[in-house]
Amino acid sequence: MDDPNDSLPEQLERARVAWFYFVGGLTQQEIAARMNMTRLRVNKIIGQVREDGAVQIDVMLPLSGCIALAEAVAERYGLAEATVVPDVPDFLEQKRVIGEAAGAMASGLIERRDLGIGIATGRTLSFAVRRLNARPHANSWVVGLTGGATRSSGTNTFEVATSLARKLGVECHYLTAPLYCASPESREALLLIDELTDVLARTEIADLGIASCGWLAEDTTLTQIRVVKDNLDEILKRGAVGEFLGCFLDSRGQPVDHFLNDSIMALSPEKMKLKPMSMLVSGGIEKVQIIRAILRGGYVNRLATNEAVARALMAGPR
Secondary structure (H helix, E strand, O other): OOOOOOOHHHHHHHHHHHHHHHHOOOOHHHHHHHHOOOHHHHHHHHHHHHHOOOEOOOEOOOOHHHHHHHHHHHHHHOOOEEEEEOOOOOHHHHHHHHHHHHHHHHHHHHOOOOOEEEEOOOHHHHHHHHHOOOOOOOOOEEEEOEOEOOOOOOOOHHHHHHHHHHHHOOEEEOOOOEOEOOOHHHHHHHOOOHHHHHHHHHHHHOOEEEEOOEOOOOOOOHHHOHHHHHHHHHHHHOOOOEEEOOEEEOOOOOEOOOHHHHOEOEOOHHHHHOOOEEEEEOOOHHHHHHHHHHHHHOOOOEEEEEHHHHHHHHHOOO
16 A cells, blocks of 8 residues: 555656556556656565555556546647646645646656756646756756736746746746736837847747646636736637636637737747647646647647546547
C-alpha cells in the first residue's frame, strides 16, 4: 500500500511507474526516459510496489485509475504527457492538488537544464511553483508570459514569476504592461519601448511555457478588469468559451474576432504552440470547454488536471 506520509505527487509518481511497467509493458529504461528519472529510481519503485503486494492482475494502487485516464487523454489529444489527480470537493484544495502535480511534472523538465521558463498567472500555478524541487543550470531564466492586472492577489503574473525565479535561483524578466491595452493602437504604441519589446521576444524563445486558463463567469479576476467587463457580453456573443494567455477562444480553439484579442500584452497561443515543452495546468468542471478548446488548438503538449475534467474530455467530442 502507499505510505500515507507520501505527498500526492510522490504517490502519483509511484503509481505511474507501476502502471507503465506492469500494465503498459514499458521497460525500466523506457519509463526512466519518459518520466525524466534515473533507471535506478524506477527499479527501486518497482521493487517497493512488489514488496507492498500492490501488484496482482491489475496494479492495485489507489491512483492507478488516474494514471490510466491520463494515458487515455494524452493519446486522444496527442500530448507528450498528462497528469490526472483525484477530484477534491474543496475548490481551493483542488487547485492545490493540481498545482502540486504540475510542479512535480515541471521539475522533471527543468532539472539540470539550461533553459528559459515562461510562466503565466493564477492560484493553481502558484501552488505548482511551491512544489517545484528542481535546480536548473545557473544560466537559466524566468519570464512572465503575460502583462499584469492592477490588483495584487499574490497570484498575478509578476508575483508568480518572481516566486518561480527565487525558487530556482535564477534571474526574472517581466512584461511591465497591462494585460489588456485600451486598443490595438495603444498596444503598438507601448511596443515602441525597446525594453518591453525585448521581454516579449523573450517570452517567445523560452523553452518551457507553463500556463493556466480561465472561464468567463462574471466574478473571476480576469472579468473584473474594466475593459473586459465592459466588453464581456460581446465577447460571449462571438462564441468565446474562455481565455488562454488572455486570448479569448471559441470551442474550436480559435481566437474570437474581437479587438481585445488584438490588444493583449502576452505571448500568443500560436507562439505557445511552437514551444518544445508547454504545460496547461487547470481543472474544475466549469473549465472543461476552454480546456478542450486549448487541446483542440494544439497549443500545449502537456496537461495537469483533475479526474472529472479528464473524464469529460474523454466522454465528449474530441
